[in-house]
Amino acid sequence: MSIFDSYRCPFSGSKLSLGKDEENGKGSKEFNQILFSQNKIYKYKIIEDIPHFVTKEDLQDSDLDALRYYEKEANVYDKYLPLTFSTFGANELEIRKQLVDLLKIKKSDRILEIGCGTGRDTELISEQLGSEGNLFAQDLSPSMLNLTVSRLANSEKKIHFAVANASFLPFPDNFFDSIYHFGGLNTFSDIPRTFNEISRVTKSGGRVVIGDESMPLWLRNTEFGKILMNSNPHYKFQIPFEHLPITARDVCLRWIIGNVFYVFDFTIGDGSPKADLDFKIPGKRGGSHRTRYFGNLEGVELETKKLAYQAQLKSGKSMSEWLTDVVRNAANDELTNEK
Ligand SMILES: C[S@@+](CC[C@H](N)C(=O)[O-])C[C@H]1O[C@@H](n2cnc3c(N)ncnc32)[C@H](O)[C@@H]1O
Structure with missing residues (x-):
């Protein structure tokens, strides 16, 4: 089985087949291997064993801007990135190790790192895997990814690289034990x-660690916050609470590196959190969470409502039970009379 069997078409979700690029096959050694989607509409180049799932035409504006930026800045990224940590007197290696530890890696895990950049965390993640584990490292920018490839050239771990967009992951459902991303989400x-x-791609019970810049609300109006947001507009991004998936469980949020970066860590569960929406709520009103939400009928005249309360009191039932009986009986009568 080839490692390419692990990938799926990021747009159709179909399995991919290995083939030769008819257009570029002649004379070009670089581009002659490709992956086809089942319907053959989508095809992806494999360049030096790395599948490329991104084409500029498919990217929206901010991804295109990011791609252009990182393609241009890749060669100076590692020179300037440490300044982000040293500005706040933070030890980069210690912090990155702490973030990777949140994944609770087991030696045989299959892990995805999104937006791995030049591999500063990729290396730390790979060190925690055993020879049976697998690390998939992906980035939008081929130049950034190539620096990760070089950084890990002597690694004996199973590391697989792909150029891909985080919003269209080229993997099957429930494929990974954990997912890691730091620094590009905004x-x-x-x-x-x-x-x-x-x-979608994380197994139930799998871990997710994800973070980026955001000046916390309590610092935005301070001199500290204003000076830093002036220098780096990325600190103005808001934490994307509302976009966490419904499957997120035991969500922790922390602020790190001078408090100007946030990191979520959570576990993936099945569907929405569990709750008994049907238990009978004791008391005068009665009903359940579900009937209170779905069971509302059109409003009645206020006089009728007062009468209803009196009748319900007299019946000894909860309002939910009394209304259900009354409405059911009235509806049955009406429907029977129709016949
Ligand atoms: C600030 S760098 C962080 C790199 C690395 N994670 C680190 O902590 O040093 C952001 C990275 O995200 C990548 N990126 C940006 N947009 C992306 C997207 N839509 N999908 C995947 N990667 C993306 C960039 O190419 C870049 O390598």
Whole structure:
């Protein structure tokens, strides 16, 4: 089985087949291997064993901007990135190790790192995996990803690289034990879709660690906050609480590196959190959470409502039971009379 069998078409979700690119096959060694979607509408180049699931035409504006930016800045990224940590007197290695520890990696895990950049965390994640584990590292920018490839060139761990967009992950459902991302989320063009994709490709019980810049609300109006937001507009991004997937459980949020970065860690569960929406709520009103939400009828005249309360009191039933009986009987009568 080839590692390419692990991938799926990011747009159709279909399995992919390995083939030769008819257009570029002649004379070009670089581009002659491709992956086809089942319907053959989508095809993806494999360049030096790395599948490329991104084409500029498919990208929305902010992803295109990010791609252009990181393609241009890849060669100086590692030179300037440490300043982000040293500005706040933070130890980059210690912090990255603490974040990776939140994944609770087991040696045989299959892990995805999204937006791995130049591999500063990829290396730390790979160190925690055993020879049976698998790390998939992906990034939108081929130049950034190539720096991760170089950084890990001597690693003996199973690391698989792909150029891909976080909002269209090229993997099957329930494929990973955990997912990691740090530093790029704010500019992803479709953050809700990214979280849905993360939820889709992670097994139930799997761990997710994800974070980026955001000046906390309590610091935004301070001199500290204003000076930093002036220098780096990325600190103005808001934490994307509302886009976390419905499957997120035991969600923890922390602020790190001078409090100007947030990190979520959570576990993926099945569907929505569990709740008994049908238990009978004791008391005068009665009903259940579900009937109170779905069972509302049109409003009645106020006089009728007063009468209803008197009648309900007299009946000894909860309002929900009394109304259900009254409405059912009236509806049955009406329908029977019709016949
Ligand atoms: C600030 S860098 C962080 C790199 C690395 N995670 C780190 O902590 O050093 C952001 C990375 O996200 C990548 N990126 C941006 N948009 C992306 C997207 N839509 N999908 C995947 N990666 C993306 C960029 O190419 C870049 O490598």
